[in-house]
Structure formats: C-alpha cells, structure tokens
Amino acid sequence: MEYHVKDEALAEKGQLRIEWAARSMPVLRSIRERFAKEKPLQGLRLSACLHVTTETATLAQTLKAGGAEVRLCASNPLSTQDDVAASLAVHDGIAVFAIKGEDKDTYYRHIHQALAHEPNITMDDGADLVSTLHSEKKELLRGILGGTEETTTGVIRLRSMAQQGVLQYPIIAVNDANTKHLFDNRYGTGQSTIDGIIRATNRLLAGSTFVVSGYGWCGRGVAMRAAGMGAKVVITEVDPLRALEAVMDGYQVMPMAEAARIGDFFCTLTGDIHVIRREHFEVMKDGAIVANSGHFNVELDLEALEAMAVAKRPVREFLLEYRLANGRCLYVVGEGRLVNLAAAEGHPSSVMDMSFANQALCVEHLVKHAKTLENKVYGVPEAIDREIARLKLESMGVAIDQLTDEQEKYLRSWEMGT
Incomplete structure (x- = not known):
C-alpha cells in the first residue's frame, strides 16, 4: 500500500492516542458498529483532505469499516499528528499522505496522491481537494458522486463556485449542521x-x-x-x-x-x-x-x-x-x-464526535441520494442533525421530554389562539 508518513516507528504511540480519543466518541462508535455490519460504503473510493488527528483517525476507521477505500491527506501543513498518520498506515491499512511541517510543494503533492485512486466521494476541510479537482484533475470529476465540507472557509469557497456555475458535483456543508458549528466551532x-x-x-x-x-x-x-x-x-x-x-x-x-x-x-x-x-x-x-x-x-x-x-x-x-x-x-x-x-492537538474528541458523525452519515446519505442532487451546496439533512443530537444525549445519560398528542396537535393547528 502506498503512503507517505514521517516515521513508521511512531505507529504504536499513535495507536494508543487514537484509542484514547475514541473513548470520548460514542456517537461515531455506534455508527462504526452499524457500518461494520451493513457495509453501506462497500466499493466506494473516498478521498479525504482533513487535519490528520486522533479524531480524524477514528472517522477514517469508521469509513473503512463501512466498506470504503480511504485515502487521506492533510488539510494544513502544520496540523498533522505524525504518530497518528503512522498508526493509520501501519495498523489500519489506510493510505495516508501527511507530514507535520511539510512544505507547500509536498502539501499539494499529497493532495494529488490522495486523489490518485479516482474517488467517488470527497471529504474536505477548506476545499483544497475540491479546488484541485476542478483546476488540475478535471478528468476525475465524471466519477464523483458528491462530497462533504467540514469548515466555514471551505463552505464559503464552495458557495462561490456554485454561484459562478463551476461546481461540478453536489457538496454537503457539514459545517452548517447545528450539531457541528454550535458545538465544534464554539x-x-x-x-x-x-x-x-x-x-x-x-x-x-x-x-x-x-x-x-x-x-x-x-x-x-x-x-x-x-x-x-x-x-x-x-x-x-x-x-x-x-x-x-x-x-x-x-x-x-x-x-x-x-x-x-x-x-x-x-x-x-x-x-x-x-x-x-x-x-x-x-x-x-x-x-x-x-x-x-x-x-x-x-x-x-x-x-x-x-x-x-x-x-x-x-x-x-x-x-x-x-x-x-x-x-x-x-x-x-x-x-x-x-x-x-x-501548537496544540485540535478540538477535544468529545466535540469532534458530533462533527465526524455528521461526516460519516452525510457520506452514507450521498451514496443513497447523489443521483437526485444538483451541483450545489446542501445543508445537512435535519433528520441526521437531530439523530446525532439524540445519540449524543443518550451517550451522556441525559433524557428529555417528548411532546404529548395534545401538544403536537396544538403545534399543527391555527385555530387555537388566546
């Protein structure tokens, strides 16, 4: 398997850190267990350009459990955790192309390597992967079903592409999910x-x-x-x-x-x-x-x-x-x-649990519905957003009220006033 990491000897340390992060990611863990049984991503080639952290590793493992062939590169030259990259390559068989402190040429070479398996789905954090596809790898666009975008900056770039009519496949703005930006961002x-x-x-x-x-x-x-x-x-x-x-x-x-x-x-x-x-x-x-x-x-x-x-x-x-x-x-x-x-390790894993649960479920949604979607930027389906919130509360041992029949009827009606 092709990959490019700093040092394979760091893999053991990385594996321990990934396991520690996963302990605080119960929502993604439940998705991974279902994916492993149902294989909703079987045969799918997925290219991801994300910060290579312990939390991202847990997402990559989940996508692979669902049947996807995953290639991963960094979305920032300084954001890679080298031990995590090594562990994914050595222990999980995931093609990783990321080294902390890589120069600009290496950064873009890694993006090209992440695209080398001709992906069906892209997963981006900042839209560099999508930008590269549309400017330098146009021949690969015909095989892409759709993509997801993790961050505000990327969503801004992608909406600009959609408005100008140059976006060639549908993208789900994971950043805009309530269970992402209200928690991860804040x-x-x-x-x-x-x-x-x-x-x-x-x-x-x-x-x-x-x-x-x-x-x-x-x-x-x-x-x-x-x-x-x-x-x-x-x-x-x-x-x-x-x-x-x-x-x-x-x-x-x-x-x-x-x-x-x-x-x-x-x-x-x-x-x-x-x-x-x-x-x-x-x-x-x-x-x-x-x-x-x-x-x-x-x-x-x-x-x-x-x-x-x-x-x-x-x-x-x-x-x-x-x-x-x-x-x-x-x-x-x-x-x-x-x-x-x-200069640090990125977001705590408990909050990335929701962000990356959105990523995993949105990829599943794209596989099911890509043929009916236009070449524009979509929000995360409300049903996915609410299910992630429900699962997170459940994992925290928090129960909430449910509407009574009378309350549901009242909210649907217009006749009842003062």
Missing part, C-alpha cells in the same frame, strides 16, 4: 485555540487584554474562554449585528486600528484576508502575541511583518519573534496557521 475552537496559545507562549491570560477578531461561532468560543481565564476581551467586527451581540455579551467592541494599540494577545477568526495588517503591527505594544485560528494564515499579513522586521528568530517551539527597527518585538504563534492544531 466549544472546540474556544478551548483548543486558548490551549495552543498557552502551550506556545506560557503567558498568563488573567489581567491581559485579549483581542478577538471576528465574532462568529469560533470567535464567540474564544472570547468566552479568554474571558473565563480573566482576560479583558476586545472584539473587532465588520458585521453590525455580530458587533451588537458582542456588546450585549459584555465585551468591548472597537476597530482593529484602536485595538492594536492596547492588545496583549490577538487572535483572528474571520475567514478573510489581511485582518491584521502593517498599520496594525506598527502600533502594537512591545511583546504583543499574534495568532490565527481561521483556516488559512492569510488572515495575518505576514509578508508585511517580514518586510518590517530587521531580525527574526524562533524563541520557543511554534513561536517566532519579529524584531522591528525601533526595538519592539512582536511574536507570531504557529507561523500564523491554525493555532489550535499548529
């Missing part, structure tokens, strides 16, 4: 982003000013966790509704031009380009720490910072110091890439 990103920043810097958040750029679900999660650790949280936004919500949630809201002068920590979570730019770096405090938890590192204008710096050096693992001409030093975490994966 609680997962919130905890793991703070974890990555602290691991890289070992700085105290309490009493500091923490600037969060973007108040979507990910931004909400980071703001919540930073505030919980005692930081004074400042929000920057371009959307008046989200800015108003941040004010109502008790945070200061101001333009980045003002926040740049007072922040001790900065974290971007917008999905847009150059959110922190030269004019912001120019006024930051000496010692300011800058991180990004959006999918791509373009949220930080690192080229401008490179041009401003008179010297650059690594001072800790995943922490670069940029010394400016006036003697000030600014610090960038994880090369500006996804800080929760570049």
Whole structure:
C-alpha cells in the first residue's frame, strides 16, 4: 500500500492516542458498529483532505469499516499528528499522505496522491481537494458522486463556485449542521485555540487584554474562554449585528486600528484576508502575541511583518519573534496557521464526535441520494442533525421530554389562539 508518513516507528504511540480519543466518541462508535455490519460504503473510493488527528483517525476507521477505500491527506501543513498518520498506515491499512511541517510543494503533492485512486466521494476541510479537482484533475470529476465540507472557509469557497456555475458535483456543508458549528466551532475552537496559545507562549491570560477578531461561532468560543481565564476581551467586527451581540455579551467592541494599540494577545477568526495588517503591527505594544485560528494564515499579513522586521528568530517551539527597527518585538504563534492544531492537538474528541458523525452519515446519505442532487451546496439533512443530537444525549445519560398528542396537535393547528 502506498503512503507517505514521517516515521513508521511512531505507529504504536499513535495507536494508543487514537484509542484514547475514541473513548470520548460514542456517537461515531455506534455508527462504526452499524457500518461494520451493513457495509453501506462497500466499493466506494473516498478521498479525504482533513487535519490528520486522533479524531480524524477514528472517522477514517469508521469509513473503512463501512466498506470504503480511504485515502487521506492533510488539510494544513502544520496540523498533522505524525504518530497518528503512522498508526493509520501501519495498523489500519489506510493510505495516508501527511507530514507535520511539510512544505507547500509536498502539501499539494499529497493532495494529488490522495486523489490518485479516482474517488467517488470527497471529504474536505477548506476545499483544497475540491479546488484541485476542478483546476488540475478535471478528468476525475465524471466519477464523483458528491462530497462533504467540514469548515466555514471551505463552505464559503464552495458557495462561490456554485454561484459562478463551476461546481461540478453536489457538496454537503457539514459545517452548517447545528450539531457541528454550535458545538465544534464554539466549544472546540474556544478551548483548543486558548490551549495552543498557552502551550506556545506560557503567558498568563488573567489581567491581559485579549483581542478577538471576528465574532462568529469560533470567535464567540474564544472570547468566552479568554474571558473565563480573566482576560479583558476586545472584539473587532465588520458585521453590525455580530458587533451588537458582542456588546450585549459584555465585551468591548472597537476597530482593529484602536485595538492594536492596547492588545496583549490577538487572535483572528474571520475567514478573510489581511485582518491584521502593517498599520496594525506598527502600533502594537512591545511583546504583543499574534495568532490565527481561521483556516488559512492569510488572515495575518505576514509578508508585511517580514518586510518590517530587521531580525527574526524562533524563541520557543511554534513561536517566532519579529524584531522591528525601533526595538519592539512582536511574536507570531504557529507561523500564523491554525493555532489550535499548529501548537496544540485540535478540538477535544468529545466535540469532534458530533462533527465526524455528521461526516460519516452525510457520506452514507450521498451514496443513497447523489443521483437526485444538483451541483450545489446542501445543508445537512435535519433528520441526521437531530439523530446525532439524540445519540449524543443518550451517550451522556441525559433524557428529555417528548411532546404529548395534545401538544403536537396544538403545534399543527391555527385555530387555537388566546
């Protein structure tokens, strides 16, 4: 079997870590048990471009249990856990092409290798796989039934493709499922982003000013966790509704031009380009720490910072110091890439349980219904979303009420008023 990992000797360590993650993923485990019996993905070739973590490994094992031939590559050059990649290749017979810290050429070569078996289904996190298919591997498009997309940035790109009429097969936006973005984006990103920043810097958040750029679900999660650790949280936004919500949630809201002068920590979570730019770096405090938890590192204008710096050096693992001409030093975490994966281990497995349950069930849905779907971006079927929530509650030992016949009749009627 073809694969490319850093070191096969890491496989034993990776296997133990995968087993530990799986203990907190009961929903995906129940799906895997059913898939192993029913084989709903039998004969399917699936190419996945995801962060190669312990949780992703559990998803890959589930897809293989369902009968799929899985090829996996990384969706970010710094997000791969090398021991996990080795374990999947050595112990599970899954073709993995991922090495932490791989350069750009290797990253795209791995994407091509993940597509080499001519997939029927794609599974993406950021839409690099889909983009490569539509630009460089068009001959493979005719064999594809559909795909799934994990993250906000990828959904934005795919909707743009659909609007322009260039998307050649249906995609389910897993990111938009309530059991994904309301939990993974908020609680997962919130905890793991703070974890990555602290691991890289070992700085105290309490009493500091923490600037969060973007108040979507990910931004909400980071703001919540930073505030919980005692930081004074400042929000920057371009959307008046989200800015108003941040004010109502008790945070200061101001333009980045003002926040740049007072922040001790900065974290971007917008999905847009150059959110922190030269004019912001120019006024930051000496010692300011800058991180990004959006999918791509373009949220930080690192080229401008490179041009401003008179010297650059690594001072800790995943922490670069940029010394400016006036003697000030600014610090960038994880090369500006996804800080929760570049400098930490990504989302906790209990929250990824729901996200990846969505992935597995949406692939099954595509196999059953792809012929009736158009070449556009679809939401996760409500029945799947609700079933995942039900299974998660059940695994947590939580029971809820059910509507009585009288209540159901009332909700269906229009005659009954005051």
